[in-house]
Structures are given as structure tokens and as C-alpha cells.
Amino acid sequence: MGSIREEYDFVIVGAGPSGSVLASGLARTSKKPSVLLIEAGSVNDNVEYTVPADRFSLAFSQPSLNWGYKTAPQTHLKGQEVDYSRGKGLGGSSAINFSCWILGSSDDYDAWADMTGDDAWKWDGKDGVKERIKKITTYHTEVREEHRKFIDPKPEGYHGTSGPLHLSYADPWEKGLENVFIAAEEVGMPLNKDVLEVNSGNPIGMGMGAGCMYAGARTTAAVFLKDPPSNLTIMTDAPIHKVIVDESKTAKGILTINGRQIYANKEVILSAGALNTPQLLLLSGIGPRSELEKHNIPVIHEMSQIGQNLQDHSFVGSTLILKEGTNDRMIHEGDVEGVKKLREQHAIDKSGVLNSMYCSTPMGFFKSDAILNSEEFKSLDKAEQERINGATVPHFEIATHIPPLYLGDYELKPNDAYLCALAFIMNPQATGSVTLRSADPSANPIIQPNLANHPFDRRVIIEALREMWKLLEAPVLKKDTVQMVGVPKGRSDEEIWDYASGCLASSWHMCSTVKMGKPDDTTASTDTDFRLRGIKNLRVVDLSVMPFLVSNHTQSTAYLVGQTAVEKMMKEYGLEESV
Numbered sequence: 289m290g291s292i293r294e295e296y297d298f299v300i301v302g303a304g305p306s307g308s309v310l311a312s313g314l315a316r317t318s319k320k321p322s323v324l325l326i327e328a329g330s331v332n333d334n335v336e337y338t339v340p341a342d343r344f345s346l347a348f349s350q351p352s353l354n355w356g357y358k359t360a361p362q363t364h365l366k367g368q369e370v371d372y373s374r375g376k377g378l379g380g381s382s383a384i385n386f387s388c389w390i391l392g393s394s395d396d397y398d399a400w401a402d403m404t405g406d407d408a409w410k411w412d413g414k415d416g417v418k419e420r421i422k423k424i425t426t427y428h429t430e431v432r433e434e435h436r437k438f439i440d441p442k443p444e445g446y447h448g449t450s451g452p453l454h455l456s457y458a459d460p461w462e463k464g465l466e467n468v469f470i471a472a473e474e475v476g477m478p479l480n481k482d483v484l485e486v487n488s489g490n491p492i493g494m495g496m497g498a499g500c501m502y503a504g505a506r507t508t509a510a511v512f513l514k515d516p517p518s519n520l521t522i523m524t525d526a527p528i529h530k531v532i533v534d535e536s537k538t539a540k541g542i543l544t545i546n547g548r549q550i551y552a553n554k555e556v557i558l559s560a561g562a563l564n565t566p567q568l569l570l571l572s573g574i575g576p577r578s579e580l581e582k583h584n585i586p587v588i589h590e591m592s593q594i595g596q597n598l599q600d601h602s603f604v605g606s607t608l609i610l611k612e613g614t615n616d617r618m619i620h621e622g623d624v625e626g627v628k629k630l631r632e633q634h635a636i637d638k639s640g641v642l643n644s645m646y647c648s649t650p651m652g653f654f655k656s657d658a659i660l661n662s663e664e665f666k667s668l669d670k671a672e673q674e675r676i677n678g679a680t681v682p683h684f685e686i687a688t689h690i691p692p693l694y695l696g697d698y699e700l701k702p703n704d705a706y707l708c709a710l711a712f713i714m715n716p717q718a719t720g721s722v723t724l725r726s727a728d729p730s731a732n733p734i735i736q737p738n739l740a741n742h743p744f745d746r747r748v749i750i751e752a753l754r755e756m757w758k759l760l761e762a763p764v765l766k767k768d769t770v771q772m773v774g775v776p777k778g779r780s781d782e783e784i785w786d787y788a789s790g791c792l793a794s795s796w797h798m799c800s801t802v803k804m805g806k807p808d809d810t811t812a813s814t815d816t817d818f819r820l821r822g823i824k825n826l827r828v829v830d831l832s833v834m835p836f837l838v839s840n841h842t843q844s845t846a847y848l849v850g851q852t853a854v855e856k857m858m859k860e861y862g863l864e865e866s867v
């Protein structure tokens with residue numbers, strides 16, 4: 289992993305998707321600048337952490353990989369302190385996430401370009417988002433012929449063929465999984481394949497999320513750090529305390545929690561994620577004056593928006609208890625000996641059921657007239673209404689085939705079969721904040737996301753759940769259903785919200801706490817080139833900068849942010865002879 293020096297051209301904090309892509313990209317330019325990637329967590333290269341079937345459980349079974357955050361009590365959600373997991377170690381949150389790869393809506397990226405006045409964020413075009421994502425991915429589009437009537441990933445043109453991050457569709461599908469697509473057709477929901485395909489920039493319709501997994505292993509951002517060149521130093525188990533900023537408001541380097549100072553000849557870049565990046569800025573004396581003074585932190589640079597504008601997706605679900613034999617999921621849930629054998633098999637040659645169980649997730653993105661006709665939608669400002677009306681912008685998402693999260697009082701029995709489904713809020717309007725608990729850098733920040741605490745968000749989850757239940761009650765599923773559990777007492781707005789508010793969860797898509805924008809945007813803290821306003825040689829390159837939460841699952845955007853920063857900084861510093 290290279291020897292440790294105390295001075296580097298670029299010092300990058302945080303090895304999640306954004307930081308890993310950035311560190312690798314800068315270091316591999318022909319000018320070979322010296323790059324330090326410094327990460328609070330460990331190397332985490334245990335192969336057991338990459339078993340595909342564990343994608344939904346790893347975050348909660350390995351505390352050393354997770355910062356283990358909870359939100360402040362959400363009083364509007366019956367006081368829940370919602371799980372706010374964040375990955376720790378090489379790969380960051382991609383090392384513990386659920387591996388779903390969803391790019392989202394081309395219109396959202398075009399809106400991002402408009403908001404920042406920078407065409408680099410436009411979807412199409414030779415240097416657009418679609419092309420940039422292709423550079424960092426290899427998308428394996430093989431699916432069985434019999435599945436092509438439900439999903440039809442396009443091999444040509446749309447996807448990367450040589451990037452380090454491998455994506456694929458699991459094979460075989462779990463028993464009965466195709467019924468979700470048949471159910472969608474039965475109740476009149478479109479299939480995404482009739483639009484194009486789910487990662488084409490138009491996610492509308494029932495589709496299948498591609499997976500960050502290939503050849504029997506989950507793929508994470510750590511792949512960008514494999515075989516690092518000699519000018520890339522990777523320092524792990526080194527949480528940083530703050531950025532060192534001098535009197536001329538220039539970032540000079542960083543201070544680790546154990547007191548080590550490391551200097552940057554060119555720049556410090558924070559890629560610590562949408563919760564820890566604002567925390568580090570506040571600890572460095574950059575943020576709202578009142579917040580800094582509350583903790584006796586000397587004010588280096590007053591910025592009212594640091595830690596504000598926090599956005600996130602959230603979801604609520606229900607579960608079908610199915611007739612015995614409908615699927616094989618209880619093997620994984622309850623058969624300890626059986627799972628042990630499967631693990632032994634997988635450890636030998638990465639083969640077996642652990643590459644398919646839990647590995648295919650139908651994910652549908654839909655529009656809703658009920659939402660568009662609602663008073664809550666009509667009360668949004670006109671620009672936001674227009675954005676949400678974009679042809680490829682979904683209003684809600686439904687995902688199925690996740691573990692049994694929503695069971696109400698029901699206890700699963702060994703001979704059960706089940707199907708758990710989730711409905712997600714898209715375009716959330718609630719915003720929250722990240723603030724300091726204390727000036728102690730080891731103290732968890734106070735996280736107040738206000739999940740779904742906006743009338744529009746509540747309307748969306750109510751209508752999304754109604755649509756989800758319609759899908760779950762389609763004839764093809766109904767014939768095998770014993771009962772639906774994890775449901776409200778009735779289906780009035782009030783009864784649905786009463787249910788949802790007791791079990792609404794975060795999708796862990798937190799973003800926008802140091803958001804980017806045009807120079808006259810008073811809510812923005814960075815410019816479109818990721819430079820923090822008012823401080824020289826300091827950038828923020830992670831999901832903190834998103835101007836708004838796009839309609840996807842956010843890891844693809846985190847990788848995109850890293851690659852965009854690479855390309856912008858390469859040009860700015862002339863790091864590539866040919867550029």
C-alpha cells in the first residue's frame with residue numbers, strides 16, 4: 289500500500305465511491321501527482337464480505353463496517369430513531385450497501401445541469417453523464433432467453449464495456465420471481481422493457497435493478513483501489529479530525545484524530561459522505577456561526593448552508609405470506625445447516641445458490657395521476673412541479689424480493705414462503721440537517737432528516753402504497769397468497785399514514801448537505817467544479833454536493849460525482865499530456 293509521507297499533491301478524505309474513483313483517477317494520470325486517500329475504516333478485504341446473498345444483511349451483521357448512526361427521534365414518525373447506516377472502510381457505503389444499480393432519470397440530470405449552469409451534468413452528449421458512467425463500468429447484459437419478455441437489457445451503446453466496476457443480472461431468478469412482472473401487466477402497470485430498459489435514462493415501468501455483483505462476488509468501490517500505482521498512498525484506520533485552514537482561508541492539509549498533520553501541495557478534497565463531510569467542515573470552523581459558537585469552535589469561514597438541505601428517499605412495505613412451496617426463501621431464513629453448506633460451497637469456488645438467492649430485485653418506477661392531481665402536488669412551486677412532470681421522472685418506486693422486513697405481528701414459520709415489497713417516495717420535499725453533537729470529532733453528529741415530514745411526501749407514500757397493494761393483489765399472486773401482513777387497519781389516507789409513520793425507513797440515500805449551485809444560489813456552498821466557496825484549495829466530492837436528490841438509488845451518482853471531479857481536475861491541472 290505504499291509508504292506514508294507527510295506531504296502530497298492531493299489529500300482525499302474518505303474511500304467511498306466518490307473518493308475512490310477520484311483518488312484512482314487522479315493518481316493514474318500521466319503526470320502522476322502524489323495522492324493520499326485517507327480513510328477512517330479498515331481495508332475490509334475479507335472475501336466473506338462479498339457474498340452476493342448477504343447484500344441485505346452485511347450492513348447489520350458487521351458493526352466494524354458501519355458507523356452505526358441513528359437519526360434524532362422523528363417525532364412525526366411516532367418517535368422512531370431511524371437506522372442511518374454509513375459504510376466505514378475501503379469502498380465506504382458501497383461495501384455494505386444492497387448492490388442495486390439504478391441510474392435514474394435523464395430529465396433529473398438535465399435539471400441538475402440547469403440548476404448549476406453546467407452542461408457536464410446533462411445526460412446526453414459526448415461528454416454527458418451517460419458517457420461518463422460508461423467509462424467506469426462494465427455492464428454484463430446477459431439474461432436468460434425466457435426472461436427477455438420481462439426485462440431486455442440492451443447490449444449495444446447504452447452501457448460501459450471496460451470500466452473497473454462490474455454489474456450484472458443474477459442467474460437463475462428465484463422461483464416465482466417472474467410473477468411480479470406478470471402481476472404488473474395484470475393490473476395495467478407498464479413494463480420498463482417496453483420503454484427501453486431500466487438503466488437507459490428512462491426508468492419508468494416495472495424493471496429489474498442491475499446488481500453490483502459479478503462472477504460470484506459483490507463489486508464495490510474498493511475495486512478502483514486494487515493494485516494502486518506507486519504515487520497513490522492509501523492510509524486506513526485513520527479518521528480525520530478537521531481540515532487545516534490558514535488565516536488567508538487556504539486549506540493546507542488535514543489533522544487526524546490522533547494528532548497527525550498531513551499537508552497538501554495542491555488541494556484537500558473531502559469525500560467523507562453527506563453526513564461526515566459537513567461534520568468535518570463544521571469541526572474545521574466552516575459553517576453557520578451560531579452552530580460553531582455553540583461548540584466553541586473558532587469561526588474560520590461563516591457559511592450558513594453547511595449541513596443544511598439534507599435529503600433522502602424513504603420507504604414502507606408489506607409482505608405476502610404465500611402457500612408452502614411457492615418459493616424457496618425460508619432456506620436462507622431458517623435452515624442454519626443448509627446455509628452453512630451453501631457457504632462452504634461458495635467459499636470453495638464462488639458458486640451456488642448464494643449467487644442467486646436475494647440477488648434479483650424487481651424495481652419499478654412509476655408515475656401517478658393521483659399524485660399529480662393532488663392538492664399537495666399543486667402546492668409545490670411551479671419549477672418543481674415542472675421537474676416532477678418530466679417524461680422520465682418517476683413519482684414513486686416499488687421494489688420486491690427483499691428480506692422479510694414488514695411482517696406486522698406475524699412470525700414466519702419454516703414451511704412458509706413469502707414475498708416482501710417496498711414502496712418508496714421519489715422527489716421528497718422534506719429537508720433536514722446535520723449538526724454537531726459536540727466539538728469532539730469522535731462524537732456522532734446529530735442527524736435530523738425529517739423523513740417524509742412534508743405534505744407532498746406523505747401524499748406520495750399513501751398513493752405509492754395503494755399502488756403496491758394493487759400489484760400484490762394481482763390474480764397471479766393472489767392465487768398463491770395465504771394472507772398479506774404488515775398492513776394498516778384500513779386504506780383511508782389517515783389509516784395508511786398511521787401505519788406508515790410507525791415503520792417508515794430511510795433508503796440511506798442521504799445527500800445535498802453541502803450542495804452545489806450557481807454563484808447567485810444562496811442555498812449552495814460549492815460551485816459546479818466542487819470548490820467550496822470562500823476557501824482556497826478545498827473541494828467537496830461526494831453526495832453532499834447533489835443540488836437535489838435525483839430519482840435513483842444513489843451509488844451510481846456517487847461514482848459519477850467522483851469521475852466528474854477526475855475529469856474536471858485533470859483539465860484544470862493539466863494532469864494528462866493529451867488533455
Ligand SMILES: Cc1cc2nc3c(=O)[nH]c(=O)nc-3n(C[C@H](O)[C@H](O)[C@H](O)COP(=O)(O)OP(=O)(O)OC[C@H]3O[C@@H](n4cnc5c(N)ncnc54)[C@H](O)[C@@H]3O)c2cc1C
Pocket residue numbers: 301302303304305306307326327328329347372373374375376377378379380381382384385386387388389390526527528529559560561562564565568795796797798830831832840841842843844846
Ligand atoms: C445500508 C445501505 C444500503 C444501500 N443500498 C444501496 C443500493 O442498493 N443501491 C444504491 O445505489 N445505493 C445504496 N446505498 C447508498 C450508497 O451506498 C451511497 O449513496 C454511496 O455509497 C455514497 O457514496 P459517498 O462516496 O458519497 O459516501 P460513502 O460511501 O458514505 O463514503 C464515505 C467514506 O468516508 C469515510 N469517512 C467518513 N468520515 C471520515 C473521517 N472523519 N475520516 C476519514 N474517513 C472518513 C467513511 O468511512 C466512508 O468510507 C446504500 C447505503 C447504505 C448505507
